[in-house]
Amino acid sequence: xxxxxxxAIVPAAGAGKRxxxxxxxxxMTLIDRPVLAWTLTALQNIPWLDHIILTVPxxxxxxxxxxxxxxxxxxxxxxxxxxxxERIDSVYAGLQQLPADIPWVLIHDGVRPFLRPELLRTTFxxxxxxxxxxxxxxxxxxxxKNHQHLIYRTEDRDQYWLIQTPQFFRSSTLRxxxxxxxxxxxxxxxxxxxxxHYGQPVAICDGDYYNIKITTPDDLRIAEKILPLYFSExxxx
Numbered sequence: 001x002x003x004x005x006x007x008a009i010v011p012a013a014g015a016g017k018r019x020x021x022x023x024x025x026x027x028m029t030l031i032d033r034p035v036l037a038w039t040l041t042a043l044q045n046i047p048w049l050d051h052i053i054l055t056v057p058x059x060x061x062x063x064x065x066x067x068x069x070x071x072x073x074x075x076x077x078x079x080x081x082x083x084x085x086e087r088i089d090s091v092y093a094g095l096q097q098l099p100a101d102i103p104w105v106l107i108h109d110g111v112r113p114f115l116r117p118e119l120l121r122t123t124f125x126x127x128x129x130x131x132x133x134x135x136x137x138x139x140x141x142x143x144x145k146n147h148q149h150l151i152y153r154t155e156d157r158d159q160y161w162l163i164q165t166p167q168f169f170r171s172s173t174l175r176x177x178x179x180x181x182x183x184x185x186x187x188x189x190x191x192x193x194x195x196x197h198y199g200q201p202v203a204i205c206d207g208d209y210y211n212i213k214i215t216t217p218d219d220l221r222i223a224e225k226i227l228p229l230y231f232s233e234x235x236x237x
Contacts, residue, residue, distance in 0.1 A: 012110025013083020135207035
């Protein structure tokens, strides 16, 4: 598939308050290793991915290097850098470490380990056509807007998607728009929103409902059931 170099930036610097634990969610144990180790293993196993840049809390850089990257032989992780207070800060810290000769970057949540390579290939092909592409799944439940816990209206769910990562972008586009967003104090919850904000097109491709982001204790329990579907017996040993 690969014709151009691709790097991954993996933001994993969050505190994970919704998990209700003193241990950040990316370092919590899923079966027998940290969630982040599973995510990086999934990226390591993608043959056309060249380079991984990881952002973690500053105090956890050495732990990550020794107990995750070193322990699990994640050789594609080339840089581990301190993340920031918000997602945009962490991604920008990773972007500053991106080699100049890598024209494409995918950004992927550090707590989203269940990747399907065929969906990534499709999304990257669309990014090459449009300039940027993301994964998502259609909303399946009824969607209502509320105000102070009173229903305001029912939305047309056919217009809405739940957005996932990885998200694919031209590196040059991110290098141009991230500093601008930071100067203007624009702090979106995903990276595609920066392109949207500045009028750049973003395509959406079919994702996977199992491609969950592990943010709560319930997510962790669900992930334990999903894990064997995505990793080989060798990986699980």
